[in-house]
Amino acid sequence: MRRTPSRRSTLKDIAEEARVSESAVSLALNGRPGVSPATRQRVRAVADRLGWQPSAAARALNGDSTATVGLVLARPAHALGAEFFFLQLVSGIQEALAGRSIGLLFLVVPDLDAECAAYRRWWAERRVDGVLVVDPRDGDPRPSLLDELGLPAAFVGSVPRGEGGSAHPGISSVWASDTRAMAGIVQHLHGLGHRRIAHIAGLPHLAHTQQRMRSLRDEAERLGLDPADVRSIPTDYSRQQGVDATRQVLDTHGARPTAIVYDTDVLAVAGLGVAASLGIEVPGALTLVAWDESVLTGSTHPPLSALVRDTPAFGRHAAEELLALIDGGPARTVEDETPRLVPRGSSGPAPADRGRAPTGRAPTRRAPTGRAPTRRAPTGRGPTPG
Amino acid sequence: MRRTPSRRSTLKDIAEEARVSESAVSLALNGRPGVSPATRQRVRAVADRLGWQPSAAARALNGDSTATVGLVLARPAHALGAEFFFLQLVSGIQEALAGRSIGLLFLVVPDLDAECAAYRRWWAERRVDGVLVVDPRDGDPRPSLLDELGLPAAFVGSVPRGEGGSAHPGISSVWASDTRAMAGIVQHLHGLGHRRIAHIAGLPHLAHTQQRMRSLRDEAERLGLDPADVRSIPTDYSRQQGVDATRQVLDTHGARPTAIVYDTDVLAVAGLGVAASLGIEVPGALTLVAWDESVLTGSTHPPLSALVRDTPAFGRHAAEELLALIDGGPARTVEDETPRLVPRGSSGPAPADRGRAPTGRAPTRRAPTGRAPTRRAPTGRGPTPG
DNA sequence: CTGAAAGCGCTTACAG
DNA sequence: CTGAAAGCGCTTACAG
Numbered sequence: 071m072r073r074t075p076s077r078r079s080t081l082k083d084i085a086e087e088a089r090v091s092e093s094a095v096s097l098a099l100n101g102r103p104g105v106s107p108a109t110r111q112r113v114r115a116v117a118d119r120l121g122w123q124p125s126a127a128a129r130a131l132n133g134d135s136t137a138t139v140g141l142v143l144a145r146p147a148h149a150l151g152a153e154f155f156f157l158q159l160v161s162g163i164q165e166a167l168a169g170r171s172i173g174l175l176f177l178v179v180p181d182l183d184a185e186c187a188a189y190r191r192w193w194a195e196r197r198v199d200g201v202l203v204v205d206p207r208d209g210d211p212r213p214s215l216l217d218e219l220g221l222p223a224a225f226v227g228s229v230p231r232g233e234g235g236s237a238h239p240g241i242s243s244v245w246a247s248d249t250r251a252m253a254g255i256v257q258h259l260h261g262l263g264h265r266r267i268a269h270i271a272g273l274p275h276l277a278h279t280q281q282r283m284r285s286l287r288d289e290a291e292r293l294g295l296d297p298a299d300v301r302s303i304p305t306d307y308s309r310q311q312g313v314d315a316t317r318q319v320l321d322t323h324g325a326r327p328t329a330i331v332y333d334t335d336v337l338a339v340a341g342l343g344v345a346a347s348l349g350i351e352v353p354g355a356l357t358l359v360a361w362d363e364s365v366l367t368g369s370t371h372p373p374l375s376a377l378v379r380d381t382p383a384f385g386r387h388a389a390e391e392l393l394a395l396i397d398g399g400p401a402r403t404v405e406d407e408t409p410r411l412v413p414r415g416s417s418g419p420a421p422a423d424r425g426r427a428p429t430g431r432a433p434t435r436r437a438p439t440g441r442a443p444t445r446r447a448p449t450g451r452g453p454t455p456g
Numbered sequence: 457m458r459r460t461p462s463r464r465s466t467l468k469d470i471a472e473e474a475r476v477s478e479s480a481v482s483l484a485l486n487g488r489p490g491v492s493p494a495t496r497q498r499v500r501a502v503a504d505r506l507g508w509q510p511s512a513a514a515r516a517l518n519g520d521s522t523a524t525v526g527l528v529l530a531r532p533a534h535a536l537g538a539e540f541f542f543l544q545l546v547s548g549i550q551e552a553l554a555g556r557s558i559g560l561l562f563l564v565v566p567d568l569d570a571e572c573a574a575y576r577r578w579w580a581e582r583r584v585d586g587v588l589v590v591d592p593r594d595g596d597p598r599p600s601l602l603d604e605l606g607l608p609a610a611f612v613g614s615v616p617r618g619e620g621g622s623a624h625p626g627i628s629s630v631w632a633s634d635t636r637a638m639a640g641i642v643q644h645l646h647g648l649g650h651r652r653i654a655h656i657a658g659l660p661h662l663a664h665t666q667q668r669m670r671s672l673r674d675e676a677e678r679l680g681l682d683p684a685d686v687r688s689i690p691t692d693y694s695r696q697q698g699v700d701a702t703r704q705v706l707d708t709h710g711a712r713p714t715a716i717v718y719d720t721d722v723l724a725v726a727g728l729g730v731a732a733s734l735g736i737e738v739p740g741a742l743t744l745v746a747w748d749e750s751v752l753t754g755s756t757h758p759p760l761s762a763l764v765r766d767t768p769a770f771g772r773h774a775a776e777e778l779l780a781l782i783d784g785g786p787a788r789t790v791e792d793e794t795p796r797l798v799p800r801g802s803s804g805p806a807p808a809d810r811g812r813a814p815t816g817r818a819p820t821r822r823a824p825t826g827r828a829p830t831r832r833a834p835t836g837r838g839p840t841p842g
Numbered sequence: 843c844t845g846a847a848a849g850c851g852c853t854t855a856c857a858g
Numbered sequence: 859c860t861g862a863a864a865g866c867g868c869t870t871a872c873a874g
Contacts, residue, residue, distance in 0.1 A: 078580055080851055091861045096853060106859060123580030127522065128851035130513035131866045138561070145547075153543050153751075161531070164564040173583065175524070176562040178550040194464055194509030196867095197559065309751060339755040346757055365539075365695060366752060369725040371732055466867055477845045482869060492843060514867035517850045582851095 079120035087116045099124075130196060139167065139392060140175045140198040144185040144205070154335065154364040155381055156204075159226065162385030163202065166393065172199075182207075186215055193219045200396045202388055206230050206243075206277040213238040224392035226384065229403070230277055239401055242391040244384065246406045248278045251377060252285035252331075255359055256293065258411055259329045263420035264357060266299040268319040268327040270312060270337050274304035282333065299325065305337065312340030320348060320356075328420040329357040335366040338374050342416065353418035359411065372415025379409040465506035473502045485510075516582060525553065525778060526561045526584040530571040530591070540721065540750040541767055542590075545612065548771030549588065556779065558585075568593075572601055579605045585782045588774055592616050592629075592663040599624040610778035612770070615789070616663055625787055628777040630770065632792045634664045637763060638671035638717075641745055642679065644797055645715045649806035650743060652685040654705040654713040656698060656723050660690035668719065685711065691723060698726030706734060706742075714806040715743040721752040724760050728802065739804035745797065758801025765795040 081099075085092045090109060097104045098113035099122075105113070130136040141163070143156065160174070167174055175198055179185050189212070192198045200222035203212055210230040216223040217238050225243035259267055269286050272279045283302040290300040303318065305311035312332070319327055332338035338360030342352060350356050352372060360367045363376035384406050395401060470485075471478045476495060483490045484499035485508075491499070516522040527549070529542065546560070553560055561584055565571050575598070578584045586608035589598055596616040602609040603624050611629035645653055655672050658665045669688040676686040689704065691697035698718070705713055718724035724746030728738060736742050738758060746753045749762035770792050781787060 078582065081853095082851080092851090093853080093862080094860060097860095100853085104859065109859085121580065123577060125517070125851050126581040126583045127513045127516035128866090129853085131511070131517055131851080131868085132853050133866065134853075136513070153539060157539050157543060160562075161564050168563075168565070171577070173561045173563065175559045176546075177554075177559065178547050179554070190507075191509060191557070194507065195512040196464070197512045309754070336751055336755075339751075343755060343757065365722055365725075366755065368695070369722075369729060369752065369756070371729065371757075467869095468867080478867090479846085479869075480844060483844095486869085490843065495843085511867050514850090515869085517852085517867080518869050519850065520869075 078125075079122045080125070081122075083120060084113060084116050084122060087120070088113045135199045135396070136197060137171060138173045138175050138198045139389070139396075140177070140188075140192050140201040141204070142177045142179060142185045142188050142201070144179050144182050154366065155362050158381035159204070159385035159388075162382030162387075163389040165382065166386045166389035170393065172393070182211070186211060189215060189219065189221060193221050200224070200392050202226060202392055207275045208277060208280060209275075210277070213241055216241060222392065222395040224388050224395060226388045227278060240395070242395050242401045242403065244388040244391055244404045244406050246379065246384065247408045248281040249285040251409045251411075252282045253289040254408070255331055255377070255411055256286060256289040258413075259331075259357065259359075259417075259420075260293050260295070262329075262357070262418065264329040265295055265420065266325055266327040266329070267295070268330045269300075269302040270315045270319075270330060270332045270341060271302045271304045272307050272333040272337075279304065279333065286331070299327070305333075307334055307336065309336055309340045312337035313344055316341040316344040317348075320344065320350065328355075329359070329417070331359045331361075333361045335360050335362055335364040335374070335376070338376075338416075339366050339370055342370055342374065352416050355421050357418055357420070358416040360416075361409075363412065367414070370416075375411065375413045375415070375417035377409035378412045379407060383407075464511075465508045466511070467508075469506060470499060470502050470508060473506070474499045521585045521782070522583060523557060524559045524561050524584045525775070525782075526563070526574075526578050526587040527590070528563045528565060528571045528574050528587070530565050530568050540752065541748050544767035545590070545771035545774075548768030548773075549775040551768065552772045552775035552779065558779070568597070572597060575601060575605065575607060579607050586610070586778050588612060588778055593661045594663060594666060595661075596663070599627055602627060608778065608781040610774045610781065612774045613664060626781070628781050628787045628789065630774040630777055630790045630792050632765065632770065633794045634667040635671040637795045637797075638668045639675040640794070641717055641763070641797055642672060642675040644799075645717075645743065645745075645803075645806075646679050646681075648715075648743070648804065650713075650715040651681055651806065652711055652713040652715070653681070654716045655686075655688040656701045656705075656716060656718045656727060657688045657690045658693050658719040658723075665690060665719065672717070685713070691719075693720055693722065695722055695726045698723035699730055702727040702730040703734075706730065706736065714741075715745070715803070717745045717747075719747050721746050721748055721750040721760070721762070724762070725752050725756055728756055728760065738802050741807050743804055743806070744802040746802075747795070749798065753800070756802075761797065761799045761801070761803035763795035764798045765793060769793075 081092045081095050085095045088095065090113065094105050094109060095113050098110040099117055126137060163174060177188055179188060189201060203223050204226045206225055206227040206229060208230065213229055217240050220240065223241045225241060227243065228245040229238055229241050229243045256267065267290065269283065271283055286300060286302060291297065303315040305315055316330065319330065330341055332341055338358055342358055345352050345356055352358055358374060360374045360376040363378045367374035367376045387404065387406055391402060391404060467478045467481050471481045474481065476499065480491050480495060481499050484496040485503055512523055549560060563574055565574060575587060589609050590612045592611055592613040592615060594616065599615055603626050606626065609627045611627060613629065614631040615624055615627050615629045617623065642653065653676065655669065657669055672686060672688060677683065689701040691701055702716065705716065716727055718727055724744055728744055731738050731742055738744055744760060746760045746762040749764045753760035753762045773790065773792055777788060777790060
């Protein structure tokens with residue numbers, strides 16, 4: 071059943087046509103010394119005419135590069151929060167790879183174990199020259215594994231330290247400061263008069279989730295906010311948990327937060343839906359901020375104030391670091407731009423504080439708000455469906 | 457600078473350990489006849505102990521499979537409309553590939569020419585066993601190219617016919633009926649009393665865009681609608697063009713449509729924003745339908761009525777057809793489920809028709825509506841920013 | 843049932 | 859500057 075494909079030409083074909091040895095052809099085509107300019111030119115011409123391209127397999131078998139880098143996305147079916155971010159990242163990675171005709175071997179697996187197994191397999195099969203690693207996490211087993219395999223790797227995000235804070239010599243990373251980004255948000259909100267801030271966070275074991283939670287606490291403390299008025303609630307990035315967590319912080323018996331920071335666009339949009347269904351005006355009664363701007367954050371009413379960064383560039387930089395490492399360069403840790411908060415429509419001054427006394431702890435009675443919390447949105451529809 | 461990686465074991469290592477020849481090891485490990493059960497078992501045990509995996513390069517060099525399939529996404533920077541669809545598709549493709557340890561070589565390029573160049577290069581470099589092709593288009597050069605190269609291919613969507621309607625013997629396809637899906641929408645809207653329907657479509661050269669436009673016309677004619685009351689407006693899938701096209705159809709001097717069908721979630725959300733900014737109630741005064749349900753269509757207020765299908769399954773089926781073709785099976789054309797309309801909140805009965813006489817053409821004066829078209833949304837904010 | 847040999851398409855020392 | 863040879867890790871006829 072198999073069709074006979076057009077015949078591919080090989081070094082041998084070129085050697086015969088150009089009437090030189092195969093090795094001369096190899097040297098000529100690879101721009102290495104050992105052939106006369108005249109021969110080189112003649113060989114090049116023949117190769118072009120035959121449409122020759124080096125066999126990736128043959129090259130790889132010689133221990134040369136496979137001209138392929140790998141990227142594994144461990145993505146449980148329910149955690150779809152990072153799609154926009156991810157496709158933009160890949161798009162940037164491709165920009166860096168395209169110039170050197172390097173392919174991206176892409177794999178989606180359900181969990182971290184499968185991801186590690188994939189690295190082992192790719193290494194044993196000699197399928198990739200190196201890998202790009204996303205979602206650094208607490209106690210991350212991947213840096214040690216990749217070092218052990220000798221597989222060059224570039225982390226998108228800081229490389230988690232091993233035991234004893236040991237660095238990993240064969241691993242580069244490109245990172246952006248979640249700490250400073252969160253501190254910037256807190257300062258901005260504080261400047262607008264907000265004193266009670268909630269943070270609907272992502273998966274708790276991811277390094278950047280922890281950095282954001284810690285930064286929120288630290289910055290709030292530095293600004294003199296009451297620790298009880300600042301809280302992070304982790305989620306699995308699903309819309310449903312975004313809804314639940316938002317409801318939880320808004321439905322509190324103590325003083326309600328006047329601002330909520332969301333770790334993704336999906337969570338923030340879910341939160342906006344909850345606010346609408348509770349009749350809480352945004353930004354009049356509640357300020358919302360989303361971590362990554364996207365088509366989602368720009369499509370709501372009001373559009374969501376969001377952290378902006380050049381995600382394709384982030385991916386491009388990571389890929390460039392990986393290629394440099396594969397080429398034999400030293401492992402590097404490079405800081406990328408810190409995401410900056412761009413106010414759109416969902417953030418504003420804190421509402422007059424009727425929920426608590428000017429000093430001391432908040433009263434435990436329910437905080438009255440401008441609109442009754444149980445009032446439904448104008449359409450009479452319920453909250454965002456999960 | 458290069459680190460010394462852990463040593464990979466080879467057939468030779470196994471042969472020495474098991475004290476048999478390399479060829480015996482090869483036969484044993486590949487489950488082929490020619491070795492005794494005892495030898496086979498011993499060889500297997502040694503291979504497992506050494507953590508042996510076949511070298512992808514060596515296998516490929518033998519003319520065997522590369523255990524890789526390719527997927528190229530020609531994606532101009534401004535056409536980001538299909539992201540959710542695409543990641544779901546890839547996720548489904550991976551499900552089919554994972555079971556057989558086949559990798560997905562993934563490439564993002566700016567345009568069709570670059571895509572074709574990529575196929576040629578992959579073929580010449582013997583990098584993939586076959587390719588998955590998305591976005592069939594009018595006058596598509598890819599079927600002929602892939603046939604010429606003898607590169608097995610599976611289209612996601614119908615394969616466009618060549619000149620003279622010739623089929624392509626080496627190409628499979630998995631398709632869903634855009635024609636019937638659109639007809640279903642039109643019937644649904646007609647049943648709700650809608651008589652003026654607009655269609656904000658995607659890129660006009662894509663085959664499915666044309667099928668949807670044609671189906672809209674045909675079904676409207678079949679139902680006796682006035683052709684002048686039914687129109688499709690192509691876009692580049694960008695939010696901005698979604699806004700512009702929506703404004704254009706709503707701001708008409710003739711009778712305004714009472715229902716708009718959008719080819720993607722992004723376009724539909726943009727359209728909902730325009731309606732809000734014009735003070736047009738959805739679904740009271742205007743019904744909106746989006747082609748593919750997503751986290752976007754579920755996050756708006758009201759949530760958007762949308763076409764639902766199992767996109768991961770669609771991708772999985774396409775990948776399965778490709779693998780069957782690579783294995784030497786016949787090319788097949790398989791129809792997948794037709795997307796079905798699931799009403800959420802953005803669709804409802806057509807408003808009482810005050811815009812035109814019961815018979816004959818619509819008057820050319822501006823159609824009065826329940827709310828003045830220039831009235832702003834309650835927040836006083838403008839339309840969705842572009 | 844098993845081993846020795848040739849070959850896939852390339853690269854790389856090593857002689858001339 | 860150029861050719862003949864060996865080898866990368868595997869598979870596949872072909873003899874024994």
